Amino acid sequence: MNTTSAISRRLVLGGTVGVLASPAIMGRAAAATRGVTDTEIVIGQMSDLSGVTAVQGVNNNNAMRLAFDEVNKAGGIHGRSIRFIVEDMEYIVPKAVQAMNKLLNRDNIFFALGNGGTPHNDAVMPSMFEKNVPNVFPLTCARSMYQPFNRLKFGQFSSYYDQMRAGVKYFVEQRGKKVVGVMYQDTDFGRDVQAGVVAQLQSMGLTLAAETAHRPTDTDFNAALARQKDAGCDLICMGTIVKDTSIILQTAHKMGWNVDFCGQFASYSTAVAEAPGEPAEGFFSMAPALYRYPDDPLPAVQAFGAKYRKTFGIDVNYLGEAGYTAATFTIAVLEKAGRDLTLDSFIGALESTKDWHDIFGGPALSMSPTNHHASSQSFLSVVKNRRWTPVMDAALSF
Secondary structure, three states, rough: OHHHHOOOEEOOOOEOOOOOOOOHHHHHHHHHHOOOOOOOEEEEEOOOOOOOHHHHHHHHHHHHHHHHHHHHHHOEEOOEEEEEEEOOOOOOOOHHHHHHHHHHHHOOOOEOOEEEEEEHHHHHHHHHHHHHOOOOOOEEEEEEOOOOOOOEEEEEOOOOOOOOOOOHHHHHHOOOOOOOEEEEOOOOHHHHHHHHHHHHHOOOOOOOOOEEOOOOOOOOOHHHHHHHOOOOOOOOOEEEEOHHHHHHHHHHHHOOOOOEEEEHHHHHHHHHHHHOOOOOOOOEEEEEOOOOOOOOOHHHHHHHHHHHHHHOOOOOOHHHHHHHHHHHHHHHHHHHHHHOOOHHHHHHHHHHHOOEOOOOOOOOOOOEOOEEEOOOOOEEEEEOOOOOEEEEOOEEEO
């Protein structure tokens, strides 16, 4: 499958495994647990497949579908196949609401996995929770994905807030940075990044030197960078994603301003590292785990990377690896929940999963009845020769 076919308005993965149940049996199963019949489990997702973050949404979604294809071909989960229904919301909040309404009311999903975008998730979670539909491992590191605690919220990653606190602490203590600024999208996502920067500076007796906010679609950052430069910033923390990160780095390069920039999960992308003209050389980013390139020596990583490229015609990026981790974790949880699959057994299996590891050597994922945040670890990498290189293998803390 090529990239064009992966970017579609609506993707449905699934099939029937085993002997078909009678309509009466299927009706009773559906009545007992929404999105679960005798032969299938319906999982939904709203993702950006054609908007400003499509390079992330498509890669993440591809990897999930690869994992679900694998389990379906192997016979499903306790005799049920996974039907994965994906709606393109183009990174636009009203379209995310529309997409989730369809998934909830027409597709009758059991739960959502990998929903994209911070403001988009914040907008749809109330309607999801009204129908007792869990939001599992959304593709965002916002604290609102697991705070305040809710029985139906499950977060996969260390938060933007935590990532930036750990990053600022490292740069101040280990690299002697003293004048810190922040550039961020004026969204829930960007404000979470800004809050982490401010909180860590305050805890170290420092103040924020400059801050500039912009819309996700903005493309002119000359004035914003001039403000940061006039403030004398020696470190700029970035609440940006892919396109705006690349444009900001290109603009700074054209200005001849050699200052350190540090992003987070949303900018930890090969699309940033490989941007034309190499503006990202020396760009730092925090992330919840370390990206394993397809030529990584781990055999399981190489096999996954080769299969991904053969299937989709592109190399997997970090968001793809995160998606595969989320999907394989979910498969393990569904196996653990057993044949008698209900909302309670699914949540019980999630809450009793401890020290689960993915194939990429990422941090252990654990949850409990009082903690739905699978990992709080943060790692720092830097772009060298168009590749992400770990600054250190150990996680940073604050």
